[in-house]
Amino acid sequence: MVPSIPALAALTCLGASVVVAQTHPTCSLTQKCPEEAPCCSQYGQCGTGAYCLGGCDPRMSFSLDACVPAPVCQDRTMPMTDTSRIVDVSKYLGDSSKADWVAQGIPLAYNDNVILTMPPNSVGTVLASTVYMWYGNVKARMKTSKDAGVVTAFILLSDVKDEIDYEWVGTELDIAQTNFYFQGIPNYMHAGNITKLSNTNAEWHD
Numbered sequence: 001m002v003p004s005i006p007a008l009a010a011l012t013c014l015g016a017s018v019v020v021a022q023t024h025p026t027c028s029l030t031q032k033c034p035e036e037a038p039c040c041s042q043y044g045q046c047g048t049g050a051y052c053l054g055g056c057d058p059r060m061s062f063s064l065d066a067c068v069p070a071p072v073c074q075d076r077t078m079p080m081t082d083t084s085r086i087v088d089v090s091k092y093l094g095d096s097s098k099a100d101w102v103a104q105g106i107p108l109a110y111n112d113n114v115i116l117t118m119p120p121n122s123v124g125t126v127l128a129s130t131v132y133m134w135y136g137n138v139k140a141r142m143k144t145s146k147d148a149g150v151v152t153a154f155i156l157l158s159d160v161k162d163e164i165d166y167e168w169v170g171t172e173l174d175i176a177q178t179n180f181y182f183q184g185i186p187n188y189m190h191a192g193n194i195t196k197l198s199n200t201n202a203e204w205h206d
């Protein structure tokens, strides 16, 4: 999955594809980003601008302070009655006062709710909050997809890939699968299922 920023950058650099290739080197724990493209995105590509915002991994970036510090969230409710507080990732410049969520994919307003759509041949829609939570209590009211092969998820994800996951597999409308990870290391020993839920597609769950 590649955010749409690189696509835009490629467009503006048409005719200079070698340069484009060089401006987005890949990054990993053992290969940090170069100084001229210091930020390692969530998808393991180096760049500037949006690459330095949410998901920028300081461990894989040029230096530990290459990523832009994300604003810390405050106690509040973020209504999902329309898409006015959602901005596409290609347009987000890092001002969290202007948007609550950064979208990849196509979020749509429908009946006073927001649908995360999954058009054919797409990987679906992701909303990422524009603020960070250090600790606290977070809650989402949601319904899940009932389609086979589609996973609905609510995930707390740090920039160094710590995760607390809630996932719903499309055909299992009475189970929430949970897990947590430390720095992206797959460890399935912490998995736990919340079972006997009422239909998560038909009914709202908090």
Ligand SMILES: *[C@@H]1O[C@H](CO)[C@@H](O)[C@H](O)[C@H]1NC(C)=O
Pocket: 172, 175, 177, 191, 192, 193
């Ligand atoms: C959770 O439920 C899924 C689907 O029924 C199953 O495959 C998985 O093993 C369960 N995980 C745990 C930790 O019980």
